[in-house]
Amino acid sequence: MSDVFADRVVIGSEDRLAEMFGGSLGKDGIKFSAGNPNADLFPTAQIKVALNDAIDKYGSQIFEYQTVSGFTQLRSRLAQWAAKTAKIKAAANNILITQGGQQALDLIGKLLLDAGDKIVVEAPTYVGALSAFDQYDPCYYDVAMDDDGLNLEELETVLQNHSDIKLLYTVPDFHNPTGVTMSLTKRKKLVELAEKYDFFILEDTPYRDLRYKGEKLPAIKSFDKHGHVLFVSSFSKILMPGLRIGWVAADEEVIAHLRTLKTSSDLETSGIMLAALNQYLENSDLDRHISSMLPTYRKRLDVMLDVLDNTMPTDVHYTRPEGGFFIWLTLPKVVNAQTLLREICIPKDKISFVPGKVFYAHRDHENGMRLNFSGVNEAQIKVGITRLAMSIREAIAATEVGAVL
Ligand SMILES: Cc1ncc(COP(=O)(O)O)c(C=O)c1O
CATH class of the missing domain: 3.90.1150.10 (Aspartate Aminotransferase, domain 1)
Incomplete structure (x- = not known):
């Protein structure tokens, strides 16, 4: 069998x-x-109201097939949120809405990794990312975590010894599983390394806004001038995982390819959920x-x-x-x-x-x-x-x- x-x-x-x-x-x-x-x-009560409001507003339209990109209004809101909370410059066209952050990881793996392609991950790293990337049979290099994030000297040694590293996956804010946050200096330096050695950084940030102490840091993506950083976020931890809504912010070319891959995977994220979230963000103060x-x-x-x-x-x-x-x-x-x-x-x-x-x-x-x-x-x-x-x-x-x- x-x-x-x-x-x-x-x-x-x-x-x-x-x-x-x-x-x-x-x-x-x-x-x-x-x-x-x-x-x-x-915020169960508020989501209930938002869902009802969205049905009143859009009627049967939200029960139809939508487009793979998802609500333009919601994508504009996400672009504004990225600018406000992570200092990322993005417009609606730079955003793709996904079925949770997990689908974004899978689609990015599908976009970049052929069997044997080289990827750097943190050691340890988020198990769900490994499980998504495993499906594309990459060649993993792992780099140790320090108290201020990825060990960049070790990373540079890997980059010097192995050409063609395509992708580096990092969870820079309150890392899963260690809780560690990458320092500002390392964020800037990591983008310099991506430019020098020409690889993509997948910056995965579902915990970013859940800071209990200390100063908030700009996203790695905010230092990205040449499109090396693919920023992934999610509403699972800041609202509720059952919405299954995540998103990617990246250059338009990357977003266009991800859109094609998402279409063949699931056609689109549920229009009902997107309308409810969009309405929740209109009715309520997410901050x-x-x-x-x-x-x-x-x-x-x-x-x-x-x-x-x-x-x-x-x-x-x-x-x-x-x-x-x-x-x-x-x-x-x-x-x-x-x-x-x-x-x-x-x-x-x-x-x-x-x-x-x-x-x-x-x-x-x-x-x-x-x-x-x-x-x-x-x-x-x-x-x-x-x-x-x-x-x-x-x-x-x-x-x-x-x-x-
Ligand atoms: C680092 C990290 N990335 C992505 C995810 C996926 O979350 P979701 O698909 O619910 O957005 C999780 C969930 O625990 C996570 O910890």
Whole structure:
């Protein structure tokens, strides 16, 4: 049976996304593994009004097929939003609306990557991007993450040693999975490198507006003079993932090709959802909505850092993000995070996290873990992280007496 499937099914058979979750926790379990926004913060009532208003305004037209580009008015709004929040110069023609940011990653992979083409990713990086790119069978080079983002010296060595790198994928703001943010200096330098070595940068920014501390930084795209940067964003984390609306800002030529690829993939994003979002943005103040969510997330982040500070052994290291949804924890090398999850944390502690391996292009790191703080309340964070710290201490002690964990 398996020989009837296309080669890419074999390539993708180790499904990275399916690997993320080690088992079932039961209803009292505490999930640090999800990447979800807090559903209590969704503007459900306002979206309901916007949907009704849009139906009143456009009638059956919004239930028809639309164009692949999506509502021009919405694309103009997105261009203005990009200018205001990320200092990007764009017009409606530079925007393509996609089925979530995930479709944008897939379409960009489809646009640029033939089998064996060279792509640089962060180590670790967003697992969903790897799973999208895997389908095009690229050759991955990974570059380490520092506390201020991608290690650019290591990147330049890769660029010097391997010609024809086509694409670099980065999540510069509150990175998934580490929570790290790329510094201003590195943003500028990265664009210089893209110009010098002639590659595209895919700047993926779904967490960009969820900053709880520190100063907002301009997007990498804002330094782009020659069309090297493809900027991707999404409404999943700032409004609700169920809308399935993301977007790309890029040069018109790139947008035209992406449009063709999107047409053959799904014809268009749901006109009903686009009309509802457009109307929501007309009726409501998106900035105010985002600001109203920040204190809840800030508190959860602070509580998690506080409990980590008070419970973790000194040879466990973790990031201190200023926004987003995730903290990255690095265990001593002798401890395997996946084994810890499967053998202790899920069955005994009733907690889950994502073991770090899936976030590496070559699955060659075993001692990292991603902790989500946006989808768990303060009481769950206190109980869950305390249990995690105890189990990590036990695992470290067990490896000292020769057990394999
Ligand atoms: C870095 C990153 N990019 C893209 C996505 C895709 O999100 P969506 O398709 O919901 O916009 C996610 C979702 O978690 C993400 O974390």
